[in-house]
Amino acid sequence: MLRTMPRTFDFSEAEGRLYNWWQSSGWFKPEAAPPDAEPFVISMPPPNVTGALHVGHALFSTLEDLMIRHARMNGRAALWVPGMDHAGIATQLQIEKMLHEEGTSREEIGREAFLARTWDWKEKYGGEINRQLRRLGASCDWDRERFTLDEGLSNAVLEVFMRLYEQGLIYRGPRLVNWSPGLRTAVSDLEVEREEETGKLYFFNYPIEGGEFIPVATTRPETILGDTALAVHPEDPRYQHLIGKMALVPVLNRRIPVIADEYVDREFGTGAVKITPGHDFNDYEIGKRHNLQLINIMNKDATLNENAGPYDGLDRFEARQKLWTDMTAAGLTIRAQDHTMVVPRTQRGGEVVEPMVSDQWFLRIKPLAEQALEAVRDGRIEIVPERFEKIYFHWLENIEDWCISRQLWWGHRIPVWYGPDGEIYVGKTAPKGDGWTPEEDVLDTWFSSGLWPFSTLGWPEQTPDLARYYPTTIMETGYDILFFWVARMIMLGLWFTDDVPFRTVYLHGLVRDKNGRKISKTLGNVIDPLELVDKYGADPLRFTLVTGSTPGNDINLDADRVERNWRFVNKIWQMSNFVTQNLGEDAESLPPGAPPPNELDLPSRWILSRLNRLVSTVQRLFETYQYGEAGRQLDDFLWGDFADWYIEVSKHPLYQGTGAEKTAARRVLLHVLDTSLRLLHPYMPFVTEEIWSYLPHEGQALIMAAWPQPDERYYDDNAERDMLLLIDLVRGVRNVRDEYSVEPARRITALAARSDSEHLIEGYAYLFSRLCNVSALRLLDAGEEIPAQVASVVAGDITLYLPLADFVDLQAERERLTKEQTKLQDQIARSQGMLGNDQFMARARPEVIERERTKLADLQASVTQIAERLSALDSATTR
RNA sequence: GGGUGCAUAGCUCAAUUGGCAGAGCGCAGUCCUUACAAGACUGAUGUUCUAGGUUCAAGUCCUAGUGCGCCCA
Numbered sequence: 008m009l010r011t012m013p014r015t016f017d018f019s020e021a022e023g024r025l026y027n028w029w030q031s032s033g034w035f036k037p038e039a040a041p042p043d044a045e046p047f048v049i050s051m052p053p054p055n056v057t058g059a060l061h062v063g064h065a066l067f068s069t070l071e072d073l074m075i076r077h078a079r080m081n082g083r084a085a086l087w088v089p090g091m092d093h094a095g096i097a098t099q100l101q102i103e104k105m106l107h108e109e110g111t112s113r114e115e116i117g118r119e120a121f122l123a124r125t126w127d128w129k130e131k132y133g134g135e136i137n138r139q140l141r142r143l144g145a146s147c148d149w150d151r152e153r154f155t156l157d158e159g160l161s162n163a164v165l166e167v168f169m170r171l172y173e174q175g176l177i178y179r180g181p182r183l184v185n186w187s188p189g190l191r192t193a194v195s196d197l198e199v200e201r202e203e204e205t206g207k208l209y210f211f212n213y214p215i216e217g218g219e220f221i222p223v224a225t226t227r228p229e230t231i232l233g234d235t236a237l238a239v240h241p242e243d244p245r246y247q248h249l250i251g252k253m254a255l256v257p258v259l260n261r262r263i264p265v266i267a268d269e270y271v272d273r274e275f276g277t278g279a280v281k282i283t284p285g286h287d288f289n290d291y292e293i294g295k296r297h298n299l300q301l302i303n304i305m306n307k308d309a310t311l312n313e314n315a316g317p318y319d320g321l322d323r324f325e326a327r328q329k330l331w332t333d334m335t336a337a338g339l340t341i342r343a344q345d346h347t348m349v350v351p352r353t354q355r356g357g358e359v360v361e362p363m364v365s366d367q368w369f370l371r372i373k374p375l376a377e378q379a380l381e382a383v384r385d386g387r388i389e390i391v392p393e394r395f396e397k398i399y400f401h402w403l404e405n406i407e408d409w410c411i412s413r414q415l416w417w418g419h420r421i422p423v424w425y426g427p428d429g430e431i432y433v434g435k436t437a438p439k440g441d442g443w444t445p446e447e448d449v450l451d452t453w454f455s456s457g458l459w460p461f462s463t464l465g466w467p468e469q470t471p472d473l474a475r476y477y478p479t480t481i482m483e484t485g486y487d488i489l490f491f492w493v494a495r496m497i498m499l500g501l502w503f504t505d506d507v508p509f510r511t512v513y514l515h516g517l518v519r520d521k522n523g524r525k526i527s528k529t530l531g532n533v534i535d536p537l538e539l540v541d542k543y544g545a546d547p548l549r550f551t552l553v554t555g556s557t558p559g560n561d562i563n564l565d566a567d568r569v570e571r572n573w574r575f576v577n578k579i580w581q582m583s584n585f586v587t588q589n590l591g592e593d594a595e596s597l598p599p600g601a602p603p604p605n606e607l608d609l610p611s612r613w614i615l616s617r618l619n620r621l622v623s624t625v626q627r628l629f630e631t632y633q634y635g636e637a638g639r640q641l642d643d644f645l646w647g648d649f650a651d652w653y654i655e656v657s658k659h660p661l662y663q664g665t666g667a668e669k670t671a672a673r674r675v676l677l678h679v680l681d682t683s684l685r686l687l688h689p690y691m692p693f694v695t696e697e698i699w700s701y702l703p704h705e706g707q708a709l710i711m712a713a714w715p716q717p718d719e720r721y722y723d724d725n726a727e728r729d730m731l732l733l734i735d736l737v738r739g740v741r742n743v744r745d746e747y748s749v750e751p752a753r754r755i756t757a758l759a760a761r762s763d764s765e766h767l768i769e770g771y772a773y774l775f776s777r778l779c780n781v782s783a784l785r786l787l788d789a790g791e792e793i794p795a796q797v798a799s800v801v802a803g804d805i806t807l808y809l810p811l812a813d814f815v816d817l818q819a820e821r822e823r824l825t826k827e828q829t830k831l832q833d834q835i836a837r838s839q840g841m842l843g844n845d846q847f848m849a850r851a852r853p854e855v856i857e858r859e860r861t862k863l864a865d866l867q868a869s870v871t872q873i874a875e876r877l878s879a880l881d882s883a884t885t886r
Numbered sequence: 887g888g889g890u891g892c893a894u895a896g897c898u899c900a901a902u903u904g905g906c907a908g909a910g911c912g913c914a915g916u917c918c919u920u921a922c923a924a925g926a927c928u929g930a931u932g933u934u935c936u937a938g939g940u941u942c943a944a945g946u947c948c949u950a951g952u953g954c955g956c957c958c959a
Contacts, residue, residue, distance in 0.1 A: 015924080201959090349959095394890070398957070401889070405958085486957090521898065523955085555899070560891080561955085565898055567911055570924090577924045585921035624902075639900065639909075647909095654921075662920095738928090744916095745928045751917050779927090780919085834906075841905095846942035855905055855943095862906080 009594050012701045016580040018544030021697045034710050035146045037084035047078035048086045048479040050460045055094035057101050060139040062518040065536040068145045069549040071483045076689040080714040087147035088463050091134050093156045095418040095452040096355045143545050144692045153463040155455045163462035164419045164455045165435050172433045176371045183291045186363035188309030189356045192414035193367050198354045208346035211339050216253045224276030229327040232315045233304040236282040241267035257334050259316050286362050309361050368412035375498035376403045390512045391632050392559040411451045418449030457495035460508035479509045486514040514559050521565035546691035547572035554638040576694050582650045583698040586676045589661050595703045601678040602671050611675045613730035614653040616723040623717035659773045682715045732803045739800030740779040747814040754782040762804040799876045804868035821880050831870045838863040
C-alpha cells in the first residue's frame with residue numbers, strides 16, 4: 008500500500024530532513040555515480056568568509072545546483088566543489104572595526120596577534136554563508152570544501168608565485184599605483200570605481216620667471232605642491248613664447264620648466280596644464296616622456312609630507328583649502344567654479360583613491376593574457392552569452408601589469424626575504440642564516456582565487472581528484488567579476504596546468520529589486536533570501552530566480568512572484584495528491600511507463616504527446632543554457648495542460664471506466680507525474696523528492712533517478728489537434744454560459760451538427776458533462792430541426808447548439824456571432840493573402856505552407872458554420 | 887570618447903532565434919464542482935520606443951535616432 012500524502016506540503020519539516028538524507032547517503036559526491044561515469048564539475052565561486060547570504064548567492068547556488076542535479080540525473084559523476092575566500096580587505100576591515108570598538112587597533116596589538124584574532128573569528132563566525140547555502144538545497148560535496156588560506160591552497164599560491172618569479176614574470180619596483188589612504192594599501196585598477204561627482208575646477212595664474220603668468224585650471228589644487236612642469240600644446244599660439252621658460256610653484260617657489268606636449272587639450276580649461284607626475288597617471292606618463300622630476304608630497308594616510316613645505320602634516324583636503332586661501336592672498340587665484348568630474352573611489356572603503364608612488368610587486372601579464380585570448384578565440388573555452396567574449400577580448404588586449412601586492416596582513420604573505428646586502432630570496436620558507444627580513448606585503452586576494460579550479464583539487468600535487476575532475480566543466484558566476492576572477496583563472500589555469508580551467512563560462516546577471524533598482528542598504532530594498540525561504544520554502548525562491556532570469560541579464564526579483572510559485576508548489580502537491588489517491592489498491596503493481604499509444608484514448612494520447620514534446624524541448628533548452636524558459640514551459644505544461652485538462656478529464660475513466668480504462672488512466676497519470684517530477688527536480692528539489700517518495704517507483708531517491716528521454720512514438724499531431732478542438736468547444740460553452748449568466752450549477756443540454764469530426768462528439772461527450780456541465784450532448788438526427796432559442800458554439804468544423812430557452816437573447820446572439828465572424832474573416836483574409844502570394848508559396852518552408860493551409864481550412868469551416876447560423880437567426884426573426 | 891545591453895499589456899517578464907504577440911501578478915465578474923479557495927471558470931487591456939530599410943513574411947535582421955542601464959577610458 009502506498010503511504011497517504013498529507014493535505015499540504017510541510018516544507019519547513021521536509022527540507023532539513025531531505026537535505027540530511029541526501030547528504031548522508033553520499034549522493035552529493037561524484038562517487039555516487041558508476042566509476043566509469045563521465046565527470047561533470049563545477050567549482051563554486053567561493054563566497055567571502057565574512058559574508059552573509061544575499062540574493063546574489065541564492066541565484067548562483069540555484070543555477071549551479073540546477074546544473075549539477077541535471078548532470079547527476081544524466082548519470083554523470085557530478086562534483087560541485089564548495090569553499091570560501093579569505094577576502095583580504097573585507098575581512099581585515101571587519102576585524103579592525105572590532106578592534107576599534109574595543110579601543111585598540113591592529114598596529115597596537117601587532118601582526119601576529121591580529122592574525123590570531125582573525126583566525127579565531129573565522130573559526131567561530133566565518134563561513135555562515137555555506138551553512139545557509141544548505142537551506143537552499145545546494146548539493147555540493149562538503150567533504151571537499153576548501154578555504155583559500157588552507158595549507159594546501161596556500162602552498163599552491165606560493166608555488167605559483169615562485170614559478171612566476173623564476174620565469175621572470177614577477178618584478179618589484181616603485182610605480183605610480185592607486186593608493187587607498189584609509190586602508191593604507193595599494194589596490195588594483197579593477198578595485199577602483201569611478202563616479203561622476205560635482206566638484207570644483209580651480210583657475211589660477213601660474214607665475215613665470217620674468218613676471219608673466221600662465222592661467223591654469225586644476226581640480227586638485229593641493230597637487231600644485233608636487234608639480235614638476237607646466238605643459239602647453241606645442242602649436243598653441245597663446246603660449247609659444249613661454250615654452251622653455253621656467254615657472255615658479257606657488258608658495259614653494261620651486262623652479263619648474265614649461266614644456267610642450269601634444270597630450271594637452273587646447274580646448275579644456277585654459278589650454279595649459281600643471282604636471283604632477285607623482286600624483287596623476289597621465290602626468291606620470293608625460294613625466295616619463297620629458298624626464299621630469301617626480302615628487303611625492305603625501306604620506307601613506309594622505310596627509311602631506313615634508314615636500315609640501317608649510318603644509319606638512321595637513322590632510323590632503325585641508326591642504327587644498329589652505330593652499331587656495333594662501334594663493335588668493337598672494338593674488339594668484341582667478342576663480343573656482345562648479346565642475347562635473349570623475350572621482351576615483353575604492354571599491355571597499357569608498358574613499359577617494361590617491362595615485363601615489365610606492366614599491367609594489369607586479370605580474371607581467373601579457374604572456375599569460377595571450378594564451379587566455381587564444382583559448383577563447385579558438386573555442387576551447389566558450390562564454391555564455393557570447394557577447395561577453397568581446398568584452399573579455401577587449402580587456403585582455405589592453406591589459407596592464409597586475410599589481411599583486413597589498414599592504415595588508417590578512418592574506419598570503421609574499422614568499423620573499425631581503426638579505427643584508429640587498430639580495431632577494433624567494434622560497435616557501437625563510438632562508439638560512441641571519442639578517443634576512445621577510446617581505447611584509449600579502450598577495451591580492453584574487454591572486455589565490457585565480458587558482459581556485461585547480462588548487463581546490465590538490466594542485467600542485469598530482470592528486471587523483473586533479474586527474475579525474477580537471478579541467479572542470481562549467482564556471483558559473485556573475486558578469487561583474489569577469490575580469491577580477493574569470494579572466495585570471497583562465498590565464499593562471501592555462502599557464503600552470505597546460506589546460507583550460509573550465510570549458511564553459513556561464514555568466515548570470517545581478518539581482519535587482521522588483522523595479523530594477525540596485526539592491527542596497529541605503530535604498531532599504533534589501534531582499535533577504537532566508538526570510539523568503541522561511542516563509543515559502545526554498546523551492547519557490549529557486550524557481551522564481553531561475554525562471555526570472557536569462558543568461559547575462561539582470562533579474563528583477565519580486566516577492567510576489569515567489570508567492571505565486573509557492574502556490575505552484577502547492578498545486579503540484581495537490582495534483583500529486585489526486586494521482587496517488589486514484590492509483591487504486593494495486594498501485595505498486597502497475598506496470599511502469601505509459602501504455603502503448605494504440606491502447607489509449609484521445610486525452611491520453613494528447614497528454615503523452617505534449618509530455619514527450621516537452622521532454623524534447625527541455626532537453627534542447629538545457630543544451631543552450633535556457634533554464635528559465637525550460638522552467639516556464641514545465642510550469643505551463645503542469646498547470647495548464649496536466650492539471651487543468653488531463654486530470655479533470657481522467658476522472659471519467661477513473662470513476663466510470665472499465666477495469667482496463669481505469670488502469671490505462673492510472674498508468675498515464677503516474678507516468679506524466681513521474682516524468683514531470685524528474686524534469687522539475689533540478690528546479691525544486693525538495694517538493695519533488697518528497698512527492699516522489701509517495702509514488703510507486705524504482706530506485707532510492709529522485710535525486711539519483713534517471714533524466715527523462717523523449718519517446719517519439721508518442722508524438723501525435725492528430726491527437727493534439729483533436730483535443731484542442733474539444734478544448735475550444737468546452738471553452739466556447741463556458742463562455743456562452745458566462746455571457747448569458749447561466750448559473751454554474753445548472754445542467755444544460757447540447758446538440759451537435761453532423762460533420763467530419765462528429766466521432767469526437769460521439770466518443771467524448773462525457774467531457775462536456777464534466778467540464779462545462781452539459782448533461783446531454785448528442786448529434787442532430789438527419790433532418791432534425793434546430794430549436795429556435797439556441798446559442799451556438801463553433802470550433803473547427805463543429806457547431807454545438809445550446810438550447811437555453813429564456814437565457815438566449817437572439818439579438819445578443821446575433822451580435823456575438825457577428826463579432827466572431829468578423830474576427831474569423833480577418834484571419835481568413837490574411838491567410839488567403841499569404842497562400843495566394845506566389846512569392847510566399849515559392850519561398851516559405853513547406854511545413855509553414857502546410858500549417859497555413861490547415862489553419863485556413865479550419866477557419867473556413869468555422870466561418871461557414873457561423874454564416875449558416877446567422878442566416879438561420881435572420882429568418883427566425885423576420886418570420 | 888569607445889563598447890555593450892535593454893525598451894513588448896497597468897506592473898514584472900516570455901516568445902522554439904524570421905512564421906497567428908503570450909504568461910504571472912494586478913484589475914472586473916461568477917462559483918466553496920468529491921486534488922487544490924494556496925482553488926476553478928470567464929473577461930478587458932498592445933502603434934512590440936521612433937523613423938527608414940531588407941524579406942513572401944519582422945517583436946525578432948540591418949541603418950539612424952530617442953530614453954534608461956552597465957562596462958572600459
